[in-house]
Amino acid sequence: xxxxxxxxxxxxxxxxxxxxxxxxxxxxxxxxxxxxxxxxxxxxxxxxxxxxxxxxxxxxxxxxxxxxxxxxxxxxxxxxxxxxxxxxxxxxxxxxxxxxxxxxxxxxxxxxxxxxxxxxxxxxxxxxxxxxxxxxxxxxxxxxxxxxxxxxxxxxxxxxx
Amino acid sequence: xxxxxxxxxxxxxxxxxxxxxxxxxxxxxxxxxxxxxxxxxxxxxxxxxxxxxxxxxxxxxxxxxxxxxxxxxxxxxxxxxxxxxxxxxxxxxxxxxxxxxxxxxxxxxxxxxxxxxxxxxxxxxxxxxxxxxxxxxxxxxxxxxxxxxxxxxxxxxxxxxxxxxxxxxxxxxxxxxxxxxxxxxxxxxxxxxxxxxxxxxxxxxxxxxxxxxxxxxxxxxxxxxxxxxxxxxxxxxxxxxxxxxxxxxxxxxxxxxxxxxxxxxxxxxxxxxxxxxxxxxxxxxxxxxxxxxxxxxxxxxxxxxxxxxxxxxxxxxxxxxxxxxxxxxxxxxxxxxxxxxxxxxxxxxxxxxxxxxxxxxxxxxxxxxxxxxxxxxxxxxxxxxxxxxxxxxxxxxxxxxxxxxxxxxxxxxxxxxxxxxxxxxxxxxxxxxxxxxxxxxxxxxxxxxxxxxxxxxxxxxxxxxxxxxxxxxxxxxxxxxxxxxxxxxxxxxxxxxxxxxxxxxxxxxxxxxxxxxxxxxxxxxxxxxxxxxxxxxxxxxxxxxxxxxxxxxxxxxxxxxxxx
Ligand SMILES: Cc1ncc(C[n+]2csc(CCOP(=O)(O)OP(=O)(O)O)c2C)c(N)n1
Numbered sequence: 001x002x003x004x005x006x007x008x009x010x011x012x013x014x015x016x017x018x019x020x021x022x023x024x025x026x027x028x029x030x031x032x033x034x035x036x037x038x039x040x041x042x043x044x045x046x047x048x049x050x051x052x053x054x055x056x057x058x059x060x061x062x063x064x065x066x067x068x069x070x071x072x073x074x075x076x077x078x079x080x081x082x083x084x085x086x087x088x089x090x091x092x093x094x095x096x097x098x099x100x101x102x103x104x105x106x107x108x109x110x111x112x113x114x115x116x117x118x119x120x121x122x123x124x125x126x127x128x129x130x131x132x133x134x135x136x137x138x139x140x141x142x143x144x145x146x147x148x149x150x151x152x153x154x155x156x157x158x159x160x161x
Numbered sequence: 162x163x164x165x166x167x168x169x170x171x172x173x174x175x176x177x178x179x180x181x182x183x184x185x186x187x188x189x190x191x192x193x194x195x196x197x198x199x200x201x202x203x204x205x206x207x208x209x210x211x212x213x214x215x216x217x218x219x220x221x222x223x224x225x226x227x228x229x230x231x232x233x234x235x236x237x238x239x240x241x242x243x244x245x246x247x248x249x250x251x252x253x254x255x256x257x258x259x260x261x262x263x264x265x266x267x268x269x270x271x272x273x274x275x276x277x278x279x280x281x282x283x284x285x286x287x288x289x290x291x292x293x294x295x296x297x298x299x300x301x302x303x304x305x306x307x308x309x310x311x312x313x314x315x316x317x318x319x320x321x322x323x324x325x326x327x328x329x330x331x332x333x334x335x336x337x338x339x340x341x342x343x344x345x346x347x348x349x350x351x352x353x354x355x356x357x358x359x360x361x362x363x364x365x366x367x368x369x370x371x372x373x374x375x376x377x378x379x380x381x382x383x384x385x386x387x388x389x390x391x392x393x394x395x396x397x398x399x400x401x402x403x404x405x406x407x408x409x410x411x412x413x414x415x416x417x418x419x420x421x422x423x424x425x426x427x428x429x430x431x432x433x434x435x436x437x438x439x440x441x442x443x444x445x446x447x448x449x450x451x452x453x454x455x456x457x458x459x460x461x462x463x464x465x466x467x468x469x470x471x472x473x474x475x476x477x478x479x480x481x482x483x484x485x486x487x488x489x490x491x492x493x494x495x496x497x498x499x500x501x502x503x504x505x506x507x508x509x510x511x512x513x514x515x516x517x518x519x520x521x522x523x524x525x526x527x528x529x530x531x532x533x534x535x536x537x538x539x540x541x542x543x544x545x546x547x548x549x550x551x552x553x554x555x556x557x558x559x560x561x562x563x564x565x566x567x568x569x570x571x572x573x574x575x576x577x578x579x580x581x582x583x584x585x586x587x588x589x590x591x592x593x594x595x596x597x598x599x600x601x602x603x604x605x606x607x608x609x610x611x612x613x614x615x616x617x618x619x620x621x622x623x624x625x626x627x628x629x630x631x632x633x634x635x636x637x638x639x640x641x642x643x644x645x646x647x648x649x650x651x652x653x654x655x656x657x658x659x660x661x662x663x664x665x666x667x668x669x670x671x672x673x674x675x676x677x678x679x680x681x682x683x684x685x686x687x688x689x690x691x692x693x694x695x696x697x698x699x700x701x702x703x704x705x706x707x708x709x710x711x712x713x714x715x716x717x718x719x720x721x722x723x724x725x
Binding site: 010017018058059062063065066068069071 | 279280283284287288289291293308340341342343464465466468469470473
């Protein structure tokens with residue numbers, strides 16, 4: 001099953017490679033990983049999307065917790081939470097395609113952030129499925145580039161990491 | 162007091178109470194070596210290869226419980242140390258290893274003798290640090306010792322760029338350290354402990370299985386009290402030998418791949434398994450699907466990640482084993498309930514039947530020296546009280562099976578990584594820690610050659626260790642697998658072109674003895690052990706074809722042993 005694990009770790013050189021190294025050394029899956037400093041610059045927040053059996057997920061949580069740089073960790077899969085991912089996507093759009101693309105962006109509540117005579121660049125946020133759906137909706141259009149941030153998530157309500 | 166980085170390193174070691182640093186110099190650590198020269202509190206032991214330094218520090222740590230300390234230079238110094246760091250990591254041994262690094266402005270430039278030591282060692286350490294400022298040295302060292310020695314212990318690497326060891330700053334060694342990201346759990350959950358005790362008392366066929374965690378956690382007295390008040394059978398893993406006296410009747414011997422028939426059968430048929438400071442290693446469990454099919458399992462370990470990693474357990478208890486066992490004993494004291502004596506009697510009758518198989522029997526009438534006999538004689542002469550290190554192979558298993566360790570921290574071997582070359586340098590560390598004790602290294606003619614250069618170190622520091630080489634002229638353990646599983650095709654396992662070990666020992670300034678007859682074993686051992694001031698290399702030619710029994714083949718269950 002797919003799990004979203006969110007962690008706070010010391011914002012120190014090498015902390016990221018400890019996490020990445022753990023996943024490769026123990027042959028765990030990473031679907032996506034995103035990391036950036038938090039409001040407290042000494043801490044980074046990392047979101048990992050991974051899959052595995054319940055036993056493997058339990059081990060992943062324990063092994064991550066065991067890393068000396070990891071301050072706190074939550075597997076938010078079981079909690080009510082919000083997931084978001086940002087996608088930047090650049091397509092070829094000429095003539096009639098331009099209206100079609102604009103219409104799709106509106107439907108998906110995205111924004112056009114750059115335009116040239118032949119291209120549109122758009123941003124879209126949502127959960128992974130919505131982004132996939134948008135890419136699919138563009139199937140008749142030539143896609144030049146797709147950049148996805150990897151998923152981030154936060155629990156709803158008062159619970160906080 | 163303002164000091165240069167190198168002096169800060171040494172003063173910090175002094176503040177940590179470090180007696181010995183095992184090391185080897187080189188460009189990147191020369192400031193630190195210079196600092197050694199200015200003081201006498203922290204002694205430096207010069208090895209002949211960095212692998213030797215790590216194993217020596219490791220042996221010191223295993224024998225004393227104190228962290229072993231290593232100092233090596235950048236590049237090849239650091240890479241040579243990796244095997245020893247990994248060895249310590251696999252067996253959770255507290256160590257702090259300093260690696261020199263090129264000056265900061267050269268990092269990343271492929272400078273002379275530059276390697277990414279933090280990167281290379283990351284998967285084989287508990288934690289590692291790159292020092293980026295002279296002001297950080299003291300704090301990082303404090304953290305390094307704290308992390309290495311608390312929770313589940315392990316090696317910590319501190320990589321120090323050369324320029325930092327020459328930079329100056331005010332020196333204050335922190336008295337205490339707190340890390341928000343590291344709080345090793347110590348106390349076992351009392352509710353779980355009570356549930357566990359209830360289960361323990363309800364057992365009809367109980368079994369206690371303990372590992373290296375009991376030794377590392379200094380929990381031997383608590384364990385002994387716990388096991389004896391219950392009267393339950395107990396087995397130790399390879400790493401756990403000595404935690405419970407081998408000469409006690411409740412002790413069933415070692416379990417696992419080369420465990421005794423009675424220990425493995427009792428594991429297989431028990432209804433309640435009490436696992437303490439053990440990690441259900443594959444060499445212990447055999448085929449997981451066939452492991453302890455009828456047992457409810459209680460698992461006590463300081464490392465939550467050890468619990469339910471390989472085997473799903475019913476009652477997990479995370480905590481320091483000594484404390485948890487104290488709690489167990491207290492709860493037992495407060496209970497009126499006692500073990501089920503009738504069931505226990507039946508269980509012991511069954512165990513005694515298994516015991517009567519005498520699975521460790523061997524041929525006493527052979528004209529060749531049986532390796533098992535050498536170990537038994539050694540036990541007899543030393544009362545099972547010597548410090549015994551070993552290398553890796555058949556000789557290691559025979560020592561584990563036949564020496565009979567009665568005390569913790571006496572049996573020193575590389576169980577997790579299985580590192581050939583470990584034995585002699587480890588013995589050096591032990592002998593330095595305990596100059597007046599008997600320290601024996603049981604080795605094979607293949608293993609000993611992996612760190613043979615340390616004979617020179619032993620000479621320099623006058624370390625009178627006793628090396629007993631069970632010389633079967635084969636990589637015996639490899640040969641055994643080839644005999645059993647590769648239709649006796651002995652590819653590359655014959656150890657050809659052996660040196661004359663007696664002459665070799667003598668050329669290093671030591672004493673060499675050679676024997677090849679059973680009748681000479683006792684006298685040779687007594688002779689060697691009586692030479693208190695000398696290192697003795699006893700080269701003992703043994704039966705080349707002897708195998709380690711019992712054996713559980715890969716993929717089999719604990720009840721599927723090959724017996725003699
Ligand atoms: C560094 C290293 N290389 C290879 C091995 C694989 N190995 C395990 S036992 C063994 C043979 C050891 O032979 P010897 O030291 O003569 O001991 P014996 O088994 O004959 O007692 C080998 C090669 C190992 N454990 N460590």
